[in-house]
Structures are given as C-alpha cells and as structure tokens.
Amino acid sequence: MKILLILAASLSLSGCAVASLASLASTAITAPVKVAKTGVNAVSAGVDAVTTSQSEIDERRGREARKADERRGRELRAMIERCRRGRPAPTDDCSALRY
Template identity: 55%
Template sequence: MRFLPVLLLAPALSACAVASTAVDVVTLPVKVVSAGVDAVTTSQSEADEKRGRQIRKEEERLGRERRALDERCRKGRARPEDVCPPR
C-alpha cells in the first residue's frame, strides 16, 4: 500500500531525472569526503603564501629594529648590547 503513490508517480518521472538522482546519491559521499579533506589540508600554493607573509613580517620587524639601533647609535643612546658602527 505504501508503494502505490510511488508506482503512480513513476511514469511521470523521466528516465533522466531518475538517473540524475541516482548519480547524485552515489556521488554525495565522495563530495562530502573531498570537502572535508579540502577543509583540513593546505595546498602548496597556500603554504607558499603563508610562508611569504611570515618572511615579509620578519623582514619588516628586522628593519624596524635596525632603524631603532641606527637612531640610538646616532644620538649616543646605545645600549650595552648594541653594536654601533665606528664614527
């Protein structure tokens, strides 16, 4: 008795719709797994971009420190650990 509505609607469905639905049902687990893998892994280009940002930040920090050291040496306020170039 439960299958009666399904049997009545079956001729209304085209073969393409049934095949499309079957393909969607079969490929759904693959899509879910691949989305999960993409979410937890990093591509090589993403890793390269991240490393490039780290290098730029480190270079900016070193530049700030170098300018501060030059300023202290120029004004005669060098710390004991500072190595100032000879004048």
C-alpha cells in the same frame, strides 16, 4: 450517469497518477547520481580542509619571510635612531653604523 462520472474521475486521476509515477521514477533515477556527486564533493572538501598543498606552504613561508624582514627593518631603524640620539641599548653596536 453515476457510472460516467466515476469513469471520468478514474480516467482523470489515472493521468495524474501516471504523471506522478513518471516524476517519481525520474527523481529515483537521478537521486543516486546527485547523492554521489554531493558525497564526492563533501569528501574532497574535507580532504582539502585537512591537507595543505605545496603552493599554500610556499605562500605561508613567503609571508613569514616578509614579516621577519619587516621586523628586522623596524629593529634596525630603532637601533639607528637610538645610536643617533646617543642613547644606545646594551645590545646596539653603534660602531658598525654610518649615519
């Protein structure tokens, strides 16, 4: 009876061991692929963080141009208002304005 119990236990454990080995083997086979994909993504993300694409350069240049235009517009409106009130700044050219 003891022998049957030991035999039954060893057969049931061997099934678990086979399943565990199969699981381990599939993990070991796919692990290098997962690491390689992750490594490539990490490297490309690092390169993207360091480099600037042409579209990003164009966007930045456009943003700076719009900010400069807005600043010149504010300065011009302020100059027009000072000239209209009769209190121009020394750098204002009120003779060139039509208001």
